[in-house]
Amino acid sequence: MNKTTEQDVSNPVxxxxxxxxxxxxxxxxxxxxxxxxxxxxGHRVSEWCGHAPALEEDIAMANTALDLIGHTQMWxxxxxxxxxxxxxxxxxxxxxxxxxxxxxxxCELPNGDMGLTLMRQFLFDARxxxxxxxxxxxxxxxVAEIAAxxxxxxxxxxxxxxxxxxxxGDGTExxxxxxxxAVEQLWPYVDEMxxxxxxxxxxxxxxxxxxxxxxxxxxxxxxxxxFAEATLDVPGAVxxxxxxxxxxxxxxxxxxxxxxxxxxxxxxxxxxW
Amino acid sequence: xYAQMVKSExxxxxxxxxxEELAFQDRIDRGEKIEPKxxxxxxxxxTLIRQIGQHAHSEIVGQLPEGNWITRAPTLxxxxxxxxxxxxxxxxxxxxxxxAETLGVSRDDLMEKLxxxxxxxxxxxxxPTLNWADMGAVGWLVDGAAIMNQVPLQRTSYGPYSxxxxxxxxxxxxxxxxxxxIMMKMAAGTPAQKEMAQDALxxxxxxxxMMFGPSDAESVHxxxxxxxxxxxxxxxxxxxxxxxxxxxxxxxxxLSIPDENLRWNEEKGGYDFSEPDWSEFFEVIKxxxxxxRERLGARVKxxxxxxxxxxxxxxxxxxxxxxxxxATTAAE
Numbered sequence: 001m002n003k004t005t006e007q008d009v010s011n012p013v014x015x016x017x018x019x020x021x022x023x024x025x026x027x028x029x030x031x032x033x034x035x036x037x038x039x040x041x042g043h044r045v046s047e048w049c050g051h052a053p054a055l056e057e058d059i060a061m062a063n064t065a066l067d068l069i070g071h072t073q074m075w076x077x078x079x080x081x082x083x084x085x086x087x088x089x090x091x092x093x094x095x096x097x098x099x100x101x102x103x104x105x106x107c108e109l110p111n112g113d114m115g116l117t118l119m120r121q122f123l124f125d126a127r128x129x130x131x132x133x134x135x136x137x138x139x140x141x142x143v144a145e146i147a148a149x150x151x152x153x154x155x156x157x158x159x160x161x162x163x164x165x166x167x168x169g170d171g172t173e174x175x176x177x178x179x180x181x182a183v184e185q186l187w188p189y190v191d192e193m194x195x196x197x198x199x200x201x202x203x204x205x206x207x208x209x210x211x212x213x214x215x216x217x218x219x220x221x222x223x224x225x226x227f228a229e230a231t232l233d234v235p236g237a238v239x240x241x242x243x244x245x246x247x248x249x250x251x252x253x254x255x256x257x258x259x260x261x262x263x264x265x266x267x268x269x270x271x272x273w
Numbered sequence: 274x275y276a277q278m279v280k281s282e283x284x285x286x287x288x289x290x291x292x293e294e295l296a297f298q299d300r301i302d303r304g305e306k307i308e309p310k311x312x313x314x315x316x317x318x319x320t321l322i323r324q325i326g327q328h329a330h331s332e333i334v335g336q337l338p339e340g341n342w343i344t345r346a347p348t349l350x351x352x353x354x355x356x357x358x359x360x361x362x363x364x365x366x367x368x369x370x371x372x373a374e375t376l377g378v379s380r381d382d383l384m385e386k387l388x389x390x391x392x393x394x395x396x397x398x399x400x401p402t403l404n405w406a407d408m409g410a411v412g413w414l415v416d417g418a419a420i421m422n423q424v425p426l427q428r429t430s431y432g433p434y435s436x437x438x439x440x441x442x443x444x445x446x447x448x449x450x451x452x453x454x455i456m457m458k459m460a461a462g463t464p465a466q467k468e469m470a471q472d473a474l475x476x477x478x479x480x481x482x483m484m485f486g487p488s489d490a491e492s493v494h495x496x497x498x499x500x501x502x503x504x505x506x507x508x509x510x511x512x513x514x515x516x517x518x519x520x521x522x523x524x525x526x527x528l529s530i531p532d533e534n535l536r537w538n539e540e541k542g543g544y545d546f547s548e549p550d551w552s553e554f555f556e557v558i559k560x561x562x563x564x565x566r567e568r569l570g571a572r573v574k575x576x577x578x579x580x581x582x583x584x585x586x587x588x589x590x591x592x593x594x595x596x597x598x599x600a601t602t603a604a605e
């Protein structure tokens with residue numbers, strides 16, 4: 001028993017996909033999508049540290065950010081192995097420019113008020129949780145292993161954000177108004193979470209990950225039921241969805257996030273921290 | 274040591290004490306813990322509220338100088354460690370406000386007093402964090418100074434405060450080691466990193482010494498607090514202990530303490546050192562430090578901007594309670 005445990009710690013589980021050169025470009029891109037979502041949303045959430053509306057929220061925000069940074073380390077660490085060019089999670093986080101970032105636009109949007117931040121979190125969590133649940137059964141043992149760790153935290157994130165959406169949606173007139181405004185503002189960024197391209201098709205063909213479009217139905221059900229309890233209206237179909245993050249085409253905001261986040265690594269190249 | 278210059282009521286001699294006060298003092302002298310529902314002199318209660326409240330406020334305001342570097346932490350691991358640390362501080366605030374609430378004051382009342390300036394937080398958090406090594410210096414020096422005072426306070430006479438301190442000390446000593454680890458990395462790094470480390474030490478040295486408060490000779494409130502075991506050591510004892518512990522650590526890092534008068538005194542078995550500039554300390558306490566307005570302003574803004582959020586939650590809780598009641602009535 002002890003021996004096995006020690007082996008698990010020192011050696012990652014065998015995973016033929018990691019060294020599969022034909023799959024590498026798609027697998028790397030997909031892992032960057034997972035890692036970058038966690039990194040950029042984690043960054044945004046961490047901006048609340050010390051500024052939240054109640055002490056319990058300061059703690060919850062720091063905790064959520066911390067979980068997401070932990071996920072980033074796992075996803076980008078594996079991305080570096082798959083890429084096999086000597087880049088580790090830090091090199092990927094701190095030394096790529098916006099064009100190489102693969103996060104959803106939703107994750108990089110500014111925090112706004114606490115309502116917008118929580119609504120963004122809820123919309124993301126509902127999809128993140130579905131994704132991670134699927135991934136715990138991934139054909140890639142390494143992906144399944146990361147998902148098994150991350151899904152526990154993501155399920156807590158969803159529980160918290162959906163609970164707060166309900167309470168604020170069905171709170172005062174003012175809190176309701178703010179939550180509904182947050183939905184309207186963020187809705188154009190929802191479709192991007194379900195955009196499915198050649199990278200996703202390659203992952204789905206290898207049974208590593210689901211096609212995001214296949215998660216939509218269940219996501220819609222979650223959102224509908226939470227919004228019903230929150231007395232919030234689900235907006236109609238968006239005429240023109242905002243997309244592009246998956247391919248490196250971002251909002252103006254990401255450049256500023258990176259300028260701040262990467263400052264020390266860029267200003268003092270090669271230093272060890 | 275996040276409580277400075279806490280006002281205490283005038284010291285009474287045994288002859289002046291009522292029978293209740295005498296019995297209370299005897300319990301403290303026997304090392305018994307005082308628990309929330311038990312009788313206590315009004316002065317004891319008030320002094321504790323001031324001290325625990327000030328400590329709690331310091332934890333909350335203390336999130337800000339470190340929060341200033343979370344988005345710029347140089348590696349994912351450093352970012353995670355810093356986030357965990359700031360989260361711990363908010364958690365300390367929570368235990369301490371809870372400990373204060375056992376004395377019959379609400380967290381909202383204490384917050385209001387912080388925001389109006391009627392209650393203070395530690396002077397140290399009114400200094401800026403200007404480079405990454407400050408995250409090391411804050412852990413090493415500021416948490417180091419805090420621990421000096423908090424370790425003895427684990428034995429303080431008030432039960433809930435003592436128990437909060439036991440939990441807090443465990444985390445604080447972890448923070449101090451993390452801070453020192455950053456300093457080691459910086460001091461052994463590139464010339465630019467070493468310069469940041471020295472700069473951080475230069476800026477945080479004297480403000481850290483101020484954390485213990487003015488000399489006891491000038492501290493009018495110490496005697497009563499010590500008799501009540503709300504304060505265990507004098508300010509000067511703790512400051513001396515801190516200097517004696519920290520100087521060799523600075524030497525190990527290859528950094529110099531910014532004090533020309535610092536030398537080992539064989540006779541007293543400790544270092545002689547320069548006093549901080551106490552006029553600066555009193556200015557900072559009065560609200561004129563480099564970051565007072567920003568720090569308090571940030572907290573007031575967080576509170577004011579969050580009003581709709583808190584009210585929304587209260588309103589929902591009330592609605593939910595009404596619905597539950599209506600459902601019960603209907604079922605009957």
